[in-house]
Amino acid sequence: MAAPALLTVKPRARRRLKPSLVAGLVIIGAFVLMALFPQVIAPYSPTAFDYQAVLQGPTAKHLFGTDNFGRDVFSRVVWGAQLDMQIALFTTLFPFLFGTLIGALTGYYGRWADAIFGRVVDIVVTFPFLVLVIAIVAVLGPGLKNMYIAVSAVGWITYGRLIRAEIRGQKRAEYALAGQVMGYTPARIIFRHLLPNAITPAIVYWMTDMALGILLGSSLGYLGLGAQPPTAEWGVLIADGKNFLATAWWISTFPGLAITLAGVGFSLLGDGLADLLRPRG
Amino acid sequence: MNRWSYVLIRVLQVIPTFFVVMVLVFAAARLLPGDPLTAILGERATEEMVVKAKHELGLDQPLPVQFWIFLKDFFQGNLGDSINLKVPVTRLILERMPVTLFLTLYAAVLAAALAIPLAFVAALRKDTWADNLIRGVFQLGLSMPVFYIGLQLLTLLGARLRWFPVGGYGNTFGEHLYYLFLPALTLGFNLAAILMRNLRASILEVLQAEYVDFARAKGLRPSLILGKHVLRNALISTVTLFGLNIGGLIGGAVITETVFAIPGVGRLMVDSIFGRDYPVIQGLTLTFALLVSLVFILTDVIHAQLDPRVEAA
């Protein structure tokens, strides 16, 4: 009988890497490689016209076909990765840092800091996110830089809320009180003791947010308010091909799949990280 | 305090928030770069023309006075005139709003109609192929841009199979339903995915509750237990999420209307940005904010209706 084995509590075998984390790392890793070395991976220039090869379907020579100017769609998708990975990072980096800071401070000090934060949240959520970003871009003018400003102005709120909720929970923990008794400065308590325990949900959300950033960036690109043609941004690529969807589906479809794949990759990465970082009892 | 006074308090809380929103919109239009006057008068306006225009638009008044006029006009329904179309902004918005409201509501209904049954299937068949398929498809949908879903549906079901029209929105209610089906599906899909995920999780949580055991011990039919005891409790958190995401739906309408060439306020917004039609942009931004505020209040009312314990919150 297997009784003795069940009675002795064996330390669990080294935690296996979750498949979702591995899959996410592979997908995002591939896109990061494309972003870093597009000239190595892409067989053609993303902007070179070739009127001998206009609107060709996918072949061995042109993996994703060519567009109405004879540009190689695969090369454009690869170069697009450079821009869209940049969008993923730049739409979320400042919100992550600033939101974490604000969330930590309001969560730790509470009272009036909390009250002000609550009002700001109320006001920002009153605007539909996309409408607000579009409105800001409208005032500042189309383009990637203005899009980053617009998204950053709004995006930090979510991180602030996440961190604030976590810090408020952590603050009551024994070790935080112990820190106060020991006479540590608030800064030391917040950044050395509370934040490392509170940051997991924000990091996990960061991954989702990068996917959202790409969705937003490509949407603005599609509307003509983000990256400007002839730049190879995935949303712009889809807009380029929208008039050929019935006759040359590959022009829009492949960049769209790239966006979807990147989104799935970031989601998997987020799920995997959530699993990895979750403290286990 | 009963739960309806809680709702009243929430309504009163919206008022100062909306006031700040108005201050922000007012300030943005006047303090940020990108000069509306240049847009109105063109690049080659003379100094005299600028001074005259400023006077006509009240821009030579002190800011507080300008704000007072802005407030007064807003509550009288006066949002100024469109620069490009030369008609009152209010009239433009009122003309275009019904289509957008119809589209947004239609999308919300479709989202709920998709999310609720599928969430039940996924939760009750947890970890089976059905659950994985439903979650996989929705996860994929969440990763796709709205305009991409729209374009593919339009090409496949509209242009190729000719099951649906490729633009416009018809004249009768029935035609609206038919013409706007693809746009509403496109717009509602993300929301359906978000709702499905949340509802599935809360159904699984509620199914663990002891009142489900007690309901079974009372001899109730499974359909009654699921439809009444489980759904009502599971919907509580989902309704709040629904309200929070209506803003996203309105934002999505901007894109959807562009893809499907629907003459609603979303399309108007994009057109106005390219036409640098600042009064229209400003009016639309305020209108959207007002809409979202109303939805928040409505969400609170429904929440209070569903959950008798709100007063404790």
Next chain:
Amino acid sequence: MSEPILKLNNLCTVFHTARGRFTAVDGVNLELFPGEVLGLVGESGSGKSVTLRSILRLVRPPGRVSGEVRWRGRNLLSLSEPQMRQVRGGEISMIFQEPMTALNPVLPVGEQIAETLREHTELSGNALRQRAIELLELVGIPSPKERLRDYPHQFSGGMRQRVMIAIALASNPKLLLADEPTTALDVTIQDQILKLLLRLKDTLGMSVILVTHDLGVVAQTCERVAVMYAGRIVEVAPAAELFAQPRHAYTLGLLNSVPGAGSTRRPLIPIPGAPPDLTALPPGCSFAPRCAFATDECTAQRPPLMDISGPESPAVRLTACIHHDALSAAGEVTR
């Protein structure tokens, strides 16, 4: 003696989980007679609540129930699900430990009574409402008419338990299964609820199985007691006899570990060790590892439930303890 109204034959409830096979209820045989209050006692995890749920087939997956639940001539375990629904809440009702979680928080209590009535009676409209008011009155809720529209969180703990009892009694069941109905309540309220249950049992002519870990509650309410340990019944006896002279080493330990009902003070002796792991029960008597009386014989094979009723005790006494004689000779309850 009359015929038993309920008979459990070799009832087993097994949970198949990733960590192994839990045998929560392990071959339980038990009889219940009309109008009787039977106490089912044991530590938490001994399988008493699962036994109750198994009777009504309310065990959740991955739990599997086997054996026989003979109720008024039928085996409940072989009924179809619609037939079973007629039994649940109709012939056999159940009340739970924590009314706050067992009542649906978002439905008015009137509705929670009404839906049971709709399921099991022909009542509708005003008659239904009248019956609901009657039920609340029956369980002693003041101004019942006004309280129909209230939600569970608007009642006190004791009143909530009364509401749950009212729901359970809605269609005059013949058997009430009570799963620790007073554990969540204050002592004074606990007393009121137990008295209410006894009174209702008499007026409605029900039988009751009362699951509890509180021997004081047993002493106050039960005519007969079955003691459970690690999923098995280890002793069955009339309540008075069980308290006076336990015939299973575990029962003795249980009695010694709690303050006596009398006023005399005595040292409490906790049972050494912990309840066994249900995935890996020892081959013999499950209590043997913790038992001072245990011998090699106890660990060799599982002792059966033996009939030890003799001329001196006319009522049926059963025990699964090999050393029951030694107990009756040496192991007086230390009181």
